[in-house]
Amino acid sequence: MDAAVHDRSPQVEQAPSKGPLVYRQSRWTRLTHWIWAFTLFFMLLSGLQIFNARPQLYIGQESGFSYDNTVFQIGAMNTENGPRGFTRIFGHTFDTTGVLGWSGPPGQERARAFPSWATIPSYYDLGTARVVHFFFAWVLSATLLVWLVAGLLNGHIARDLWPRMKDFRRLPGDIAAHLRLKFHHAREYNALQKLAYGGVLFILLPLVIVTGLAMSPSVDSLLPWLNEVLGGRQTARTIHFTVMVLLVLFFIVHMLMILAAGPINELRSIVTGWYRTDPPGSDGERSP
Known part of the structure; x- marks a missing residue:
């Protein structure tokens, strides 16, 4: 009878264990991340004010x-x-x-063109908008240049951002997992993250800086070929605006992925550097 009682006793399932915390984001990565977020915010809103002068x-x-x-x-x-x-x-x-x-x-x-709540300043003031825009543009340019040099010297770019053949082999699986909102929490970036972050850091941000310089009469007098390479000043302005739209779309997708993948873990990573990975042997663990 005792055996029968024990056979009918409920089975208690153990809560899934948490994976280890790993140091994922260095201080320099976290600092530049927030500098770029801050500068791009002011550049976007002041840029929309500048666009209003010639919409x-x-x-x-x-x-x-x-x-x-x-x-x-x-x-x-x-x-x-x-x-x-x-x-x-x-x-x-x-x-x-x-x-x-x-x-x-x-x-x-x-x-x-753009409503007052979307511009800096909220009232029409082209002079102030240009001062704000150019100031933060130089902050962005200087920070990106220092980050690029430091990333090459300390191996961050080669180790964490440069895609390898195994990343391209994993790309279809990563796309399918993201579409199912199934995310892998690992120390290294997945293929989609490397391509997305690399596209922003090595293509979009440099392109927005170069097209901005091409629209400057002073830079045009020093580097007349830059304007010609980009197809003219008006083409450079169109590319500049298009890149801004792409950066906004990246930000929206980036925020949606943070919410879907676990906002506490993702924010802890970019604030403190520490990131909770999947438990060893779990479905989320990546094979080498």
Whole structure:
């Protein structure tokens, strides 16, 4: 009878063990991460204010009424129902009243490409916006250059960011796992992270800096070939704006991945450097 009682006793499942904490992010990585986040925030909002002064993008060296090279435009127009905001992309027009082109508090709407809450300053002030934008652009450029030199010297780029053949072999599996919201928590970055971070650090950020320099008359006088390589000053401005959009999209996806993968663990990593990995032998453990 005692045996029967023991056979019917409930089985207590043990809680899954936590994986070890590993030191994933160095002080320098964490510092530059927050500097870039801070500078890009001010560059974005001040850049939108600068864009409001000329809310059109062109392809080529010049622009004006005699040219037909506009590829993007935000504006306002009068209609039978009153002023309406619009956004025109490659000749296709979309009504964006209330957000782009025509926005503001009820009864105080005005023609404005990007709304006041999305720009620095919130009121129209091109001079202040340019000062803010250029200041943080130089901070971004200097920090990125120092990070690049330090990353090459201390091996961070080769060790943590440079993709290897095994990363490309893992890429289909990583994509499938991310689509299923199944994440691996390991010391090393996975293939998608390496490609995403590498794309931002080695392509998008340098490109936004180079196109910004190409729009400067002083830099143009020193390096006239830079403007020509990029297809003209107006093309450089269009590329500059496009890269900004890509950086915003990266930020949105980045934040969604942090929330999906475990925000406490991810934030602890970028604040303190310590990261909780998967338990040894678990499904999340990566094979070499």
